[in-house]
Amino acid sequence: MLALLAPASATVAATAQAAVSAVPAQAASAAVPDGAVRAGRLQVRWELQRNVFTEAAPDGRTQARLIVTNNDSQPLPARGWSLHFNSMDALQTGAVGAGLVLEQIAGGYFRLKPGDGFAGLAPGQSLEVSLLYPYRIVKLDKAPSGPYLVYDAAPDVGMAIADFALLPVTRPEQVDTGKTGLNPRVTPADTYRRNARAGLLPAAEVPPVLPTPLHMQPGAGKLRLTGNASVKAPAALAAEAALARELFKSGGAPLQLGVGKVEGHDSPEAYRLTIGEKDGIAITGNSAAGVFYGLQTLRDLMPLPGAADPALAEVAITDAPRFGHRGFMLDVARNFHGKETVFKWLDLMARYKLNTLHFHLTDDEGWRLEIAGLPELTAIGAVRGHSAKPGVRLQPAYGSGPDPRDASGSGYFSRADYIEILRYAKARHIDVIPEIEMPGHARAAVQAMEARYHRLKAAGSKDAAKYLLHDFSDRSVYKSPQLYTDHVINPGLESSFTFIGHVVAEVVKLHRAAGVPLRTIHMGGDELPDGAWEKSPASLALMRQKKLETSADLWDYFYDRVDAIVRKHGLYASGWEEMAARKTLLAGRHKLIPNPRFTQRGFSAYVWNNTVGAEDLAYRLANAGYDIVLAPVTKMYMDMAANQNPEEPGVNWGAYVELDDVYGFIPFDYLKNASAEARLGKDGLTDYGRRRVRGMQATLFTETVRDPARIDYLAMPRLLAVAERAWAPDPAWATEGDADKAAALYGSAWSGFVNALGQRVLPRLDLERVGVDYRIAPPGLLVEGGRVLANHVLPGMALRYTVDGSAPTAASKPVTGPIAERGLIKVAAFDRNGRPGVVASVDNR
Known part of the structure; x- marks a missing residue:
């Protein structure tokens, strides 16, 4: 079950029940004072107005507005109410026009209140609220979300404003980039030219397997698939035999x-697959995992459902992975996603030979795993919603709104859920690496343990502070990228390490109960804001006691203790890159260098930062002796938007990541195609460092992902390019020194990849009805000689169009060549089930 409660006592049970109880209809009705507007009759619109460039802000700031309209017969009063909402970006607080005042409550949680000059809002009237962002806002996902109304007369009741929408971005000043030189939008013509690098290949030239195998030798004959399939396997391969029978449900052959x-390969995941017209199919693996991956290759080779020729071409394949760690990080903390969603992605990972689920279970906005003995972690830390009282639940975040039953804001995995997920993953040869975020990104835990402290203290318990995570006297001034100022675990408190030790021990127990090995826990480490701990009496006292000079030394102390806790259970510590790095200054600027203290500890560092100035950080850490997993934000972060168009989903703090950006990643030479200036002073991988690269992973944080379908859109098909890079060896274009030859090799390989996706891989998902609503990119359109040329990044996708400005449907005209008709031409690509993708349009009147 997906639990919402896990109380260990009557008191905590009552707290937990309160945390997830929705506001009864009668309570919401009573919350509206006599003669005041109802929340359901308020309309709120957000509009991006313009970008403003000044000498002080050459990269721009954004001016936006909220338009509030009263559609009720009662006024919005001059006093006694507040409008709450979330924002992923900072906002200028204070007076915002119309006599209203904007306040920041915590993080990205804001409220709008009437000031002395507000006279109320009469029925039928509108007001405008000015919102000023300190940076230029590009993505609509940065707009306010989850607005709700609270009256002072009923401060515990939040009433959602259902009539809320974002106005479209259509005017030049809304996407103005000033003198930055940045392209305001990707146009259909831009897309057409980018897509033109690959055309439709004949079916016989489409690569038959993805990820690309090491060695493939085609034969001359064909093996017919009939209903007379037989699968022979030893008992130890019962699960693999069951998968084989599933593959053969529509007709098979002897297997x-x-x-x-597997000759010449030591990897336990290596396999050999042979398909012969006379001898049938044989798969041999170095282990059950190798056999499993051989079956995934067989799945790829099977005819598409409904194919006219149900046969397999003869072939001999010998294959092994490039990296032992091929991962996908799924964040269920920022927005919760349940067990069935996790199962779905484990199935997809297995299909494309990814073998590690990095399970981001905790963060500032949610703690998603039941921990025995600490019920507040889920009774409070797993629940978001409105409350006027502290310690009841977490505040709304990412648009979760006032209702604590909101499916993305609240929820967690019970111990039974987690054990079930572990066993499901093990059956698919996938390791689960749980992540417990610390010392930053820990607000859910900090708040939950504070509530525990107050509850037990009020009950007279001597153990009230046993698991406390923050110093009540801390006056440190800091702010996280998510705008929090109270979210850090304090290393000056021994109770912090008691808490960490308890959580680690309980996670170990869960893996033991599941019968699933646990080799490491990801212990966080990223984005500790400057200034944290610096004015904490507890931390300062510890620094004096241990003779620590700086907060960087305190960081080392913290992870020295964490490492000892993990090692006690026979595990090694994993974490984000900061866990293996040390903050220092170079010419007055912050710089991360490999931390010499932990190079021999066996830490595994997941390196995300390859932004300007840190492009070689992963290589410097590997060269220094750290085991690393490559997770570069500019190539592997699936939550990054594909492009800068405001309506394109995703964030953009690190990069824009198109499919070809992922495909073009060269793990052992990030900067191969960079300019000489960008490579200047940057380190490459030494032979020693190369041996420290354990693998790579795709990463999906879910700030913008409230709906599981959004995971599909952001991760697929980009995850397929990750799978290709993680499994297959460097393609010829990646190692070719001649730029012209490399470009030609790349073009040929790229064409094969996108044709495989468009003609074979994605159609199989469609026809098998796996339920993956992958991103169907907008077509490219180019007006030339009075005709509209159309293409798509994935050759083989069906294109359909209209000429009257309406959105194309599955019944619209197919694009069979240049479109000669006049009008507002709209074109969309469609999958094999008739699902449309993003629409592109050009005026050809």
């Missing part, structure tokens, strides 16, 4: 599965 030595 022999076995574990044995």
Whole structure:
């Protein structure tokens, strides 16, 4: 079950029940004072107005507005109410026009209140609220979300404003980039030219397997698939045999599965697959995992459902992965996603030979795993919603709104859920690495343990502070990228390490109960804001006691303790890159260098930062002796938007990541195609450092992902390019020194990849009805000689169009060549089930 409660006592049970109880209809009705507007009759619109460039802000700031309209027969009063909402970006607080005042409550949680000059809002009238962002806002996902109304007369009741929308971005000043030189939008013509690098290949030239195998030798004959399939396998391969029978449910052939030595390959995931017209199919793996991946290759080779020729071409494949760690990080903390969603992505990972789920279970906005003995972690830390009292639940975040039953704001995995997920992953040869964020990104835990402290203290318990995570006397001034000022675990408190030790021990127990090995826990480490701990009496006292000079030394102390806790259970510590780095100054600027203290500890650092100035950080850490996992934000972050168009979903703090950006990633030479200036002073991988690269992973944080379908849109098909890079060896274009030859090799390989996706891989998902609403990119359109040329990044996708400005449907005219008709031409691509993608349009009148 997906639990919402896990109380260990009557008191905590009552707290938990209160945390997830929705506001009864009668309570909401009573919350509206006599003669005041109802929330359901308020309309709120957000509009991006313009970008403003000044000498003080050459990169721009954004001016936006909220338009509030009273559609009720009662006024919005001059006093006694507040409008609450979330914003992913900072906003200038204070007077915002119309006599209203904007306040920041915590993080990205704001409220709008009437000031002395507000006279109320009469029925039928509108007011405008000016919102000023300190940076230029590009993505609509940065707009306010989850607005709700609270009256002072009923401060615990939040009433959602359902009539809320974002106005479209259509005017030049809304996307103005000033003198930055940045392109305001990607146009259909831009897309057409980018897509033109690959055309439609004949079916015989489309690569038959993804990820690309090491060695593939085609034969001359064909093996017919009939209803007379037989699968022979030893008992140890019962699960793999069951998968084989599932593949053959529409017709198969004799199949022999076995574990044995795959000549020339030591990887336990290596396999050999042969398909012969006379001898049938045989798969041998170095382990059950190798057999499993051989079956995934067989799945790829099977005819598409409904194919006219149900046969397999003869072939001999010998294959092994490039990296032992091929990961996908799924964040369920920022927005919760339940067990069935996790199962779905484990299935997809297995299909494309990814073998590690990095499970981001905790963050500032949610703690998503039941921990025995600490019920507040889920009774409070797993629940978001409105409350006027502290310690009841977390505040709304990312648009979760006032209702604590909101499916993305609230929820967690019970211990039974987690054990079930572990076993489901193990059956698919996927390791689960749980992540417990610390010392930053820990607000859910900090708040939950403070509530526990107050509850037990009020009850007279001597153990009230046993798991306390922050110093009540801390006056440190800091702000996280998510705008929090109270979210950090304090290393000056021994109770912090008691808490960490308890959580680690309980996670170890869960893996043991599941019968699933646990080798490491990801212990966080990223984005500790400057200034944290610096004015905490507890931390300062510890620094004096341990003779620590700086907060960087205190960081080392913290992870020295964390490492000892993890090692006690026979594990090694994993974490974000900062765990293996040390903050220092170079010419007055912050710089991360490899931390010499932990190079021999066996830390595994997941390196996300390859932004300007830090492009070589992963290589410097590997060269210094750290095991690393490559997770570069500019290539592998699936939450990054594909492009800068405001309506394109995703964030953009690190990069824009198109499919070809992922495909073009060269793990061992990030900067191969960079300019000489960008490479200047940057380190490459030494032979020693190269051996420290354990693998790579895609990363999906879910700030903008409230709906599981949004995961599909952001991750697919980009995750397929990640799978290709993680499994297959460097393609020829990646190692070719001649730029012209490399470009030609790249063009040929790229064409094969996108044709495989458009003609074979994604159609199989469609026809098998796997339920993956992958991103169907907008077509490219180019007006030339009075005709409209159309293409798509994935050759083989069906294109349909209209000429009257309406959105194309599955019944619209197919694009079979240049479109000669006049009008407002709109074109969309469609999957094999008739699902449309993003629409592109050009005026050809």
